[in-house]
Amino acid sequence: xxxVLKATGLVKNYRRGRAVDxxxxxxxxxxxxxxxxxxxAGKTTTLLMCxxxxxxxxxxxxxxxxRLPRRRASAMSEVGFAAGYLPLxxxxxxxxxxxxxxxxxxxxxxxxxxxEGLERFxxxxxxxxxxxxxxxxxxxxxxxxxxxxxxxxxxxxxEPTASLDPDVALRVRTGLAELSAANGTALLVxxxxxxxVERLCERVTFLSRGRVVAHGTPEEISRTFDRDGLExxxxxxxxxxxxxxxxxxx
Amino acid sequence: xxxxTYSPVAASAWRILSVAKRHWYVMRRSPHRLFDVVMWPAVxxxxxxxxxxxxxxRANTASAxxxxxxxxxxxxxxxxYQAQIALATGMLEETWSRSVLNxxxxxxxxxxxxxxxxxxxxxxxxxxxxxxxxxxWSLYAFSVTSLGLGLLPVAALLLITGWSIxxxxxxxxxxxxxxxxxxxxxxxxxxxxxxxxxxxVDSLPGILRxxxxxxPTTHAFAAGRAMAFGEATPWGELGIAAAGTAGxxxxxxxxxxxxxRVFRARGFVTRYS
Numbered sequence: 001x002x003x004v005l006k007a008t009g010l011v012k013n014y015r016r017g018r019a020v021d022x023x024x025x026x027x028x029x030x031x032x033x034x035x036x037x038x039x040x041a042g043k044t045t046t047l048l049m050c051x052x053x054x055x056x057x058x059x060x061x062x063x064x065x066x067r068l069p070r071r072r073a074s075a076m077s078e079v080g081f082a083a084g085y086l087p088l089x090x091x092x093x094x095x096x097x098x099x100x101x102x103x104x105x106x107x108x109x110x111x112x113x114x115x116e117g118l119e120r121f122x123x124x125x126x127x128x129x130x131x132x133x134x135x136x137x138x139x140x141x142x143x144x145x146x147x148x149x150x151x152x153x154x155x156x157x158x159e160p161t162a163s164l165d166p167d168v169a170l171r172v173r174t175g176l177a178e179l180s181a182a183n184g185t186a187l188l189v190x191x192x193x194x195x196x197v198e199r200l201c202e203r204v205t206f207l208s209r210g211r212v213v214a215h216g217t218p219e220e221i222s223r224t225f226d227r228d229g230l231e232x233x234x235x236x237x238x239x240x241x242x243x244x245x246x247x248x249x250x
Numbered sequence: 251x252x253x254x255t256y257s258p259v260a261a262s263a264w265r266i267l268s269v270a271k272r273h274w275y276v277m278r279r280s281p282h283r284l285f286d287v288v289m290w291p292a293v294x295x296x297x298x299x300x301x302x303x304x305x306x307x308r309a310n311t312a313s314a315x316x317x318x319x320x321x322x323x324x325x326x327x328x329x330x331y332q333a334q335i336a337l338a339t340g341m342l343e344e345t346w347s348r349s350v351l352n353x354x355x356x357x358x359x360x361x362x363x364x365x366x367x368x369x370x371x372x373x374x375x376x377x378x379x380x381x382x383x384x385x386x387w388s389l390y391a392f393s394v395t396s397l398g399l400g401l402l403p404v405a406a407l408l409l410i411t412g413w414s415i416x417x418x419x420x421x422x423x424x425x426x427x428x429x430x431x432x433x434x435x436x437x438x439x440x441x442x443x444x445x446x447x448x449x450x451v452d453s454l455p456g457i458l459r460x461x462x463x464x465x466p467t468t469h470a471f472a473a474g475r476a477m478a479f480g481e482a483t484p485w486g487e488l489g490i491a492a493a494g495t496a497g498x499x500x501x502x503x504x505x506x507x508x509x510x511r512v513f514r515a516r517g518f519v520t521r522y523s
Contacts, residue, residue: 073357092275106258106261
């Protein structure tokens with residue numbers, strides 16, 4: 001399986017300390033990877049480095065063989081990004097917003113991609129709604145549609161279902177799984193919802209205090225930590241991080 | 251299965267147009283933003299046009315040209331002001347709407363974004379100058395067309411000066427966050443009194459005169475006034491203004507590029523997400 005994303009030895013220091021400490025991350029073509037860890041584990045910084053938004057102090061990032069930051073623009077044409085916390089601009093309608101991003105991705109027919117995306121996630125009726133008229137769940141869906149307009153090879157999602165009702169979260173998961181199956185899109189997802197990650201992702205990378213502490217299928221990770229499911233692994237790691245312990249299993 | 255895309259050159263052009271269109275939506279649906287474009291220019295024309303008429307009515311024949319002097323100053327001032335404010339607030343719009351991260355994770359290059367906002371700033375500039383011309387003509391019988399085509403290079407230099415200062419402001423916002431946004435409106439007012447917009451720089455206090463002389467805007471305004479008063483094209487002033495403007499543009503580009511690097515190195519993007 002060829003690598004869509006290959007991050008090697010990522011290190012990032014902020015004034016408050018080291019946020020990411022030698023992270024390696026490989027996402028294969030069509031693979032669905034969960035990036036998990038307690039708050040402050042370095043998940044978002046790692047994602048932002050993988051997207052070229054934050055420059056690593058050490059290490060390299062390649063997307064489909066294109067090294068960042070030099071080939072960022074070309075690499076980003078193969079990547080989509082959505083985050084549950086990013087709002088929609090107030091002064092545009094949903095279809096205007098999506099068309100604009102379609103154009104930013106260089107699409108010849110952004111209207112077609114917009115309609116397909118809205119239908120896939122069941123919000124075709126919101127095509128002409130203003131950003132201010134949408135619920136937070138609907139905004140999240142529009143954000144995900146925005147990120148998938150160009151059928152990216154890699155879709156990066158930061159907390160995609162945060163603050164969503166279970167039914168909307170289910171629609172998101174179903175839509176993402178369909179998209180991944182239909183287009184071979186690889187997923188890199190961060191989430192605090194462990195059940196969701198277990199359902200959506202084939203493999204999981206756990207971060208704690210900026211380091212990779214476990215990597216494998218959800219079952220393998222549960223076995224490594226001798227815990228019953230990812231939720232318990234998460235709680236265990238959060239407690240260790242909280243205690244500032246050095247004894248993190250490799 | 252990928253979607254049909256444009257060639258790299260066409261895709262780049264569409265990206266620029268899309269950014270301009272996005273800002274058009276914002277202005278169309280936020281009428282209060284028209285204040286900068288319509289109201290300020292009209293207020294300035296009325297203020298300085300009336301001061302000029304008043305001064306002329308109290309003075310001798312030579313001073314009767316004060317109104318023309320001030321009106322030319324207002325017209326040219328709004329070229330630089332509107333160019334600067336439109337580009338700087340375009341970038342600020344992305345910080346207010348927390349769109350920075352969304353835009354930066356697309357294939358759009360930074361220069362394409364700046365070109366898109368600059369393109370829309372030309373629309374705003376045209377609207378503002380149209381307003382200035384209309385008020386000056388209807389209230390003071392002053393036709394902007396009487397300034398002649400010779401004024402176009404002066405306007406072009408002032409346009410580039412406005413954009414250069416906007417790039418500098420954008421760099422400050424990238425580095426210092428929204429705390430620096432007051433400069434978007436304020437920075438040009440530091441330049442204005444030193445540039446001889448409404449008076450020759452000879453009138454400045456001696457200590458400030460060298461600063462005024464060093465600004466490219468001073469020479470652009472002087473050249474514009476000379477042509478408005480029917481004098482021969484002042485190539486010397488235009489040359490100094492062009493060289494200074496080119497230098498300013500390089501400084502603006504260099505600064506914003508540097509600040510973008512700092513922005514990425516320090517992870518400042520999380521301020522807007």
